[in-house]
Amino acid sequence: MMVAYGGGKDSAYAVAFVRAVHLALAERHGETFNLRVVTMRHGGMPYQVMLNIDRTYQALGIYDDPDVELLLVEGGQVVPFDRDRSMPHRLIAFNRTDMLMSGHRSYGDGRATFCNACNLNVADSFGVAARHGGGVDLIITGDSPQEQRDYALWIRQLARGAGLKPADGKKGFKGTLETLDGLAQAYFQEIHGTDNVERVKERGVASDIPTALEFFSIYDYTSYASGAHWRLLTNFLGFVFDEIAFNFTESDCANPALMAHLRGLRTEHVYQRTYREGIGQYLEFALGLMRKKHFPDHLVQEMEDRYRTEEGAASMRVAATLYGENAFGVDTTQLVCMVHSPFAGGAVNLRHYLSCELPELLACEDQIRALLACKEDDAVLASRLERISGLSLTDLRALHDGPLWSPFADRGAQAGVLPLVMDSDPHKKIIRVKRSPDGEEVLDRVGGR
Structure with missing residues (x-):
């Protein structure tokens, strides 16, 4: 048994x-x-x-x-x-x-990045x-x-x-x-x-x-x-709801803290708004999920208290950063790269990523595209891309030649297993966000645990 x-x-x-x-x-x-x-x-x-x-x-x-x-x-x-x-x-x-390959195909969505493969x-x-x-x-x-x-x-x-x-x-x-x-x-x-x-x-x-x-x-x-x-x-049993192991709906996994962190990074770096706004979006979603799963009220309150203040959110940002480095060997530069998804789907987001994060490489955009498409070999440029992404050139080329799932695409408009899983996933919430500081509101998705 x-x-x-x-x-x-x-x-x-x-x-x-x-x-x-x-x-x-x-x-x-x-x-x-x-x-x-x-x-x-x-x-x-x-x-x-x-x-x-x-x-x-x-x-x-x-x-x-x-x-x-x-x-x-x-x-x-x-x-x-x-x-x-x-x-x-x-x-x-x-x-x-x-984690990196899934995240690069999904703008760092919490469910796609961590849960599907797990x-x-x-x-x-x-x-x-x-x-x-x-x-x-x-x-x-x-x-x-x-x-x-x-x-x-x-x-x-x-x-x-x-x-x-x-x-x-x-x-x-x-x-x-x-x-x-x-x-x-x-x-x-x-x-x-x-x-x-x-x-x-x-x-x-x-x-x-x-x-x-x-x-x-x-x-x-x-x-x-x-x-x-x-x-x-x-x-x-001596069970301890530790700050590292207890995160939102999980009491045995620290990944949800990284999911919240990725939402904050995406809002800050891709949408050019604030990290705290993204954390707030994830917090509202995840606390609702905790209540739906009948977590005791004091645990829901404990999780809310972690992120409720500016100081708390900043402290958890540091904790999530350290956890990403220790558990997966990824740093902030690589996580920021992932939430932009600059290489997947034919590098459709490459220019926006370079403009936001690496303007000094904008002049090399054509060379980067040629490198990803196997039309050029540049060891120095390849090494730079590998450092900022945490992935090998072989993996970056696989991303380039493969699909990019988007939370903004119409239902059923994307082919493949990943869109099927994401579309049928119950652990998500559709929200309205501004994709730029002064832009119009659009529908977006928050998913995680």
């Missing part, structure tokens, strides 16, 4: 619930099931999350139980859980490349963990059966929209993973370019699991909202 433990508040409760059943069976019958607890690591998971996981394991007496297996999945590799295990450099590079990686980790060793027969989840059906239906609809044939519905979870694998291949070809065969291949979704593998939901057997078991979380 397997339960996924991302390190957040909900999955911590799910682990505690399953552990209670695990111990109850041992006490009543003298034997119990083998329990596998799996954590997928990614660049957005700070060390504080590992500490929360460790405190949960200690509180539940899991470490010394021979009937419990604790695992980490790191980019397809399965290793024993170790609280102090350093983040693998290959995993950081893997996540960094996805969601596919999570699905892959389920397959990898479920087949590991002798495999598992059952996966425990906190998602309701209706949520599971809705998710499977959404995946099949996406596949059809992308021109792919979904797997046989009778295959259950195995079929869902097979369908996701097809979507992942199509999606990452779109993001990284069709010539990047090996990179796309290693981002597939593992689906070689037993067809008989089933899901069991605890949703109908317990009150799942964190407010209902607050004392269990904080007093017994």
